[in-house]
Amino acid sequence: MSEFSREPEGTQDDDGGPIDPGALRADPDVAEELFGARYVDTTTWAPTQFGTHNTMNNYYGKKARDPIIDNLAGIEGMLKLYVPTDADVRLGSLLAERPAVCLIGPRNSGRFSTACAALARRHAPDRVYEVVLPAGMTPERLTDYPNLVAQNSGFVLRLGEENHVAVMRKLAPIFRIKKSCLLLIKEAQPRQSEQPGGEVSHQPPDxxxxxxxxxxxxxxxxxxxxxxxxxxxxxxxxxxxxxxxxxxxxxxxxxxxxxxxxxxxxxxxxxxxxxxxxxxxILLPAPDAPAARRRASQHERAFRLSYAVFRRRPLHYVFEAADLLLREIDSAALRPEWGNMALQHPVQQLLGDQLKRDWLDAREPGTERTGASRTARIRDPGLRGAIIDVAWHDFDGTRRSVLNWLDLLVKQDDDVMQRAAAEAAGLLADLDFARVHKVLIDRWAKSPRAAVRQAAAWALTYSEKGGNVAPKVRAKLREWCSGEHKYQHDTAARVYASGLEQPFLAWSMLDLARIAEDKMQEPRQAIAEAVNQLYRPERARWILDELAGWPPAAPFRVHVVRVVLALTARMEPTSPDGRPDLLQRIIDGQVDIERLSELWRNAFFDSAHAPEAATALATWIRCADGNDDLRTPVVALLNAIITTPANRRRIAFYLTRNPELCDGIPEWLHLEGWMNRGR
Missing domain, CATH: 1.20.930 (Transcription Elongation Factor S-II; Chain A)
Structure with missing residues (x-):
């Protein structure tokens, strides 16, 4: 087989069509399956989630994003559970002598906790801050923001590939002036030779x-x-x-x-x-296995890896995918194909004792939520990621074949195969980010096919959930947003639609504004769904203000209209009467009616979306028709939307023809004189 599967002949640009709300969102259960104890859920970084020191800025345009310096909550609680490491004493003495120190150690060794504990001891638990840099900003740029550094405080900054010695030398003066400390964290194996001044090696605690x-x-x-x-x-x-x-x-x-x-x-x-x-x-052959079983063992390993990748999916996918994997391995080894495993081995033999027990349990009535006996089931969800991890590390001679296999699965025009392959690629990207992106994910992101681009978006989103490559994910997202390849722009929007968020909402919205500038995005729905996934009730006012700040002309206008229609269609999740979420925000004083009315009015003057704008408004009217308490804010909204006879006639034209109001405009709106305004 070829090194990479090619796009089908005649493949043309595919905009992906409409996107149902939430349809692209990555499954948090899958993230836990892949990463186990390392799974990191999306969090909101209060209080500076909307920009530096809560300043609500319009981030559109070429204005650089500021670094964010955020006070770390919960340090006192962390100290109660902290277990000292060998680095603590040296860290303490160096922080007493130097304004900038670097803690170096392997990933997942607890470096961040050690750094926070050292700074809390040096200053105070409530004087510990984290510095977060936007993608593309070098640490040395902090010298341009001396006012962000508080007096007598400790700051922790996670480094990527930067030279930590040069960073310490450059930043030390601004922290010395403030009588504060900067503690850099870098992933690296501790030096065997003598360490430079200011560098401390870290090993995990007991x-x-x-x-x-x-x-x-x-x-x-x-x-x-x-x-x-x-x-x-x-x-x-x-x-x-x-x-x-x-x-x-x-x-x-x-x-x-x-x-x-x-x-x-x-x-x-x-x-x-x-x-x-x-x-x-499950994967490794028994050391005393006879040579005659070598091919059977290879069948079993391929089937078991495929079984893990396709957990919770129909078993026929496991067979199909395992056959494809064997072909890749045989092709790489220049061996002939030895036949279809489904015709040579029963399922229970291919699964082995451990997975066989899980599969047989799934065949018992009531133990499988789908009720399907032919489903790949693993009782412990976290075993899925462990099997993929072992396959990558213990069979490193077949890594290229595994990557080619995932590429082939994504090109199959089958949503189940594409999702499963993207999930596995997300875990592998956490293990070897550069290689997996070069060979797989970056190529998918450039595909003219929306389904393949979506696989890239899922893979990047899942890789961030492991917690180890978050800075690399942000840098990759920036590369896709700002690069010249237009399909990557769509993929970047799909990453946000899949549920990934930057540490601060303003950074996410800036990325989406950059993507919206690309005229090729005008027919595509990903930007609107991305903002829809970023939405939270407490963010409503800020998001609407941000959208109002986007340029009113093409190509931005259509994206703003789509976002507004998506947000006005959202239902308040805890309300027993199913009222619109933004209507509840108006009642709670969290949304400015004038701002919302301006955006909604613009939707009515977009011919392609005016019927949808009318449907959303008719839904609000129908909801208020059944609840007297909602009528006042709905009437206030209508009064704000209708500012001229021309827009009154246009809105009335669409509303009176909308199926939601097939019985006519409710009498309470007539009593308010709304239908007669402007005559």
């Missing part, structure tokens, strides 16, 4: 101590159970990859409260070390 701290004081029966199984617990803890996995195990025990050894062992089976051990057992 995993058993981390577990004990986070376990706290559980009920006596739980505590006795843990002590009785102490050897088993400590064996798992010593195999963890950093403090997060220790904390996850303690959290599971606190939550489930096992009162006997069997219950505790069930929890241990779901620990990350046990998952990796089990994944190796």
């Amino acid at each position: 995993p058993i101590a981390v577990f004990d701290k986070h376990l706290g004081t559980p009920p006596i029966a739980v505590r006795m159970t843990v002590e009785n199984c102490r050897a088993e617990v400590e064996k798992e803890l010593k195999a963890t990859y950093g403090p997060k996995e220790c904390m996850a195990l303690a959290s599971a025990i606190r939550k489930e409260r096992p009162e006997n050894s069997d219950a505790l062992r069930i929890i241990l089976e779901r620990s990350q070390p046990k998952r990796r051990e089990l994944a190796a057992t």
Whole structure:
């Protein structure tokens, strides 16, 4: 087979068509399956979520984005659970001597907690801040923002590939003047040779101590159970990859409260070390296996990897994908194909003992939510990511074949295959960001086919959920937003539509404004769905103000109209009467009626979207018709929308023909004189 599967002959530009609200959003359950204890959910960075020090700026145009310096909450609580490391003493002495220090260590080793603890000891828990730089800004640019550095405070900044020695030298003066400290964090293996001044090596804290701290004081029966199984617990803890996995195990025990050894062992089976051990057992051949079983073992490994990639999907996808994987491996090894595995091996043999038990359980009535006996089921969701991880690391000779396989799956014109491949690519990008993007994801992002671009968007979104490559994800997103390749612009918008958010909302909206500037985006729906996914009730006023600040002419105008229509169609999720969310924001004083009316009025003057604008407004009127309390804000909104006889006639034309109001305009609107305004 070819190194990369080609787009089908005759492939043309595909705008993807309409996008149902939420249809592109990445599944958080999948992120937990892939990353286990490392899964990082999207959070809102209050209080500066809307820009530096809560200043609501219009970020459109070439104005550079400012760095964000945010006070870190919860430091006191973190200190109560903090376990000291070998770096603490040296960090403390260096921070007393220098205004800038760098903590270097491997990923997932707890560097951030160590840095925060050191700064809290040096200053105070409420004087610890994090510096977050927009993609493309070098750390040295902080010298342009001396006023952002508070007096007598500690600041932590995560570095990428930058030279930390040069950064410390450049930034030290501004922190010295403020009598503050800057603690840089960088991912790297500790030096074997003598370290430069200001550099401190970091290793993870004792995993058993981390577990004990986070376990706290559980009920006596739980505590006795843990002590009785102490050897088993400590064996798992010593195999963890950093403090997060220790904390996850303690959290599971606190939550489930096992009162006997069997219950505790069930929890241990779901620990990350046990998952990796089990994944190796599932994939790696037995050391004493006869040579005659070599091909059968290869069939089994391909099937089991495919089974993990297609978890919760119909089993026929597992067979099809596994056959494609075997062809890739055989092609790379210059071997002939040995036939279809579905015709040579029964499912239970291909699965092996562990996965077979999970699959047979799924065939019992009531144990599979889809009711399908032919579904790839793994009882422990986190085992899925562990199997893919082991396949990548322990079969490194087949990495190229695995990447080609995922590429082939994405090009199959099948949504199930595309989603599964994108999810797996997201995990692999967390493990080897540069290679997986060069070989796969960047190519997908340039595809003329919307489904392939969406696979790239999902892969980038999922890779960010592991927490290790977030700065690289932001840089890649900036590259796609600002680059010359127009299909990548659409892919970047789809990343936001998939649920990824920048640390600060203004950065996300600036990216979308840049994409909207591309005229090729005019027929595409991704920008509107992206803003729809960024929406939260507390963000309503700011988002509407931001949209009002976008240029009123093409190509921006159509995107603003689509966003407004998407937002006005949203229902308030907790309301028993299903009222529109923005209507509730008006009642709560969170939205300016004049701002919303201006944007809605513009939608009526876009011929392609005027019927949809009328449908949204008719829905609001119908909702108010059944609830007297909603009539006053709806009438106020209509009064604000209708400012001239011309727009009254246009709006009335569309409303009176809308199916939502087939019984006519409600009498209470007539009584307010609305239909007669401007005559």
